[in-house]
Amino acid sequence: MTPMVIAEEVHKSYGSNHVLRGISLEVARGEVMCLVGPSGSGKSTFLRCINHLEKINSGRISVDGTLIGYREHGEKLYELKPREAAAQRSGIGMVFQKFNLFPHLTALQNVTAGMIRVQGINQSDAEVEGKKLLARVGLAEKLEHYPAHLSGGQQQRVAIARSLAMKPKLMLFDEPTSALDPELVGEVLDVMKELASTGMTMIVVTHEMGFAREVADSMVFMDGGVVVEAGKPTEILSNPQHDRTKSFLSKVL
């Protein structure tokens, strides 16, 4: 089977700031990959490139065998129409550091928004599905709450349910617990663990080494826009090969 995600020589710069300097990696179906590295190493940028929130300058990214953002015809690449790019994104879930819940909508409305506005599912069916998803993340009691009335951990769990509502084949997590109070981190990681156990392919940018050790199938250490080291989390965490990996881990562990 083809891998879920294939990135080949991905470069991305903002003006003269060369953020990604040739990232190549593969994520197998059902694999949970943790992306770790110091801030500014390009982890989040890479994640945003995977669902085309950012355009890459060179290289290729494909998800589920389909090139992201472009259509290849012969030797040429053609930019996708907005509608086609949106369809690609709807199959890729994204969870943000700052949750980005829609503050004017209740928890349930946040979860059903994509189903109703993107997939065209009618409201009552979407609500049935939305209630199931919120129950799955442990928030069956909070359906009618606005985000401002939820704790950070609860908000992030709603955000995960909102992404799952689109039935994604791949989930991207951009530092999902970094904005949380320490005592709320566990509840979000538990939801992610449960998700991983169902066979969801996940790429997680995180500083939670415990989560990486326990749940991840692979770990990639990035620094300065390149992949420095990749392998099994236990190997990298206990026996890092590169000096940069060693010095980073000595600071976070």
Add this chain to the structure above:
Amino acid sequence: MPSTKHEPIKAVPLRHPVRWAVALFLALSTVAFIVDAAHRSAYDWSAFGKYLFDPRVTKAAGVTLALTGLSMLIAIVLGVALAIMRRSPNPIFRTVSWVFIWGFRGTPVYVQLVFWGLLSTIYHSFFIGIPDIHFHNFYLGFHQAISQNASLFWIAVLGLSLNEAAYMAEIVRAGLLSVDNGQEEAATSLGMSWWATMRYIVIPQAMRIIIPPTGNEIVSMLKTTSLVTAVPLVTDLYARTRDISAETYNPVPLLLVASAWYLFFTTLLMVVQYFVEKRFARGHTALLEANV
């Protein structure tokens, strides 16, 4: 004395003698002004009472209200469209919007109203199509003569709404800018189209910022309608009361009549605005309460 800690504090409240003195002075001055005004002959309160509900005046108040309502309705729709065009990914939309705002915000509304009043003398007909190609008087295109008698009321609505649209566009734009970028990103990553993102995510949140200045614009528009005399439309509240006073040689009571009607409408608007603002603060008021 740890036991006293839990008793409610009983302290003498801070006194505000200066506040009381100023309040008393203002209250007395107001009473003095009212008593004086009630007897001052120039105000001619009997004429005020006579003309307040004069059918000509109530009809003119209706015209002013209609001008305000229609112009604002068009201005809001057009303003939202212009603001969205300003941040569209399409450069044609962005440019058209910028030029429109530049022109209509950059010239006085009075001048614009005079201009629209003269439209029919500048352009005699309206034509879309290929000029000079016609078969037996049948033009290849759409042809419409501009009537010399085009309704002055609609010309006034046109002039007021196009000018106001430029201001509304800036208000809406500020509202759109107030919505966090993460909202657009979250909606986009769900696969929402740019338009759905605007319609269901960004605009509803921007409304909270847009409504207070829009209420202000409606109040302002209500009074700007008094400039339609430039078109020249003379059926609105101010022009009508001025015409009546020209006959009676008694301008002050009619100014008061006009003011009373303007005040009545603005007061109504303030009440409506209060309820609309409450409606669009959903989620946000929750935020404020939660942060307390």
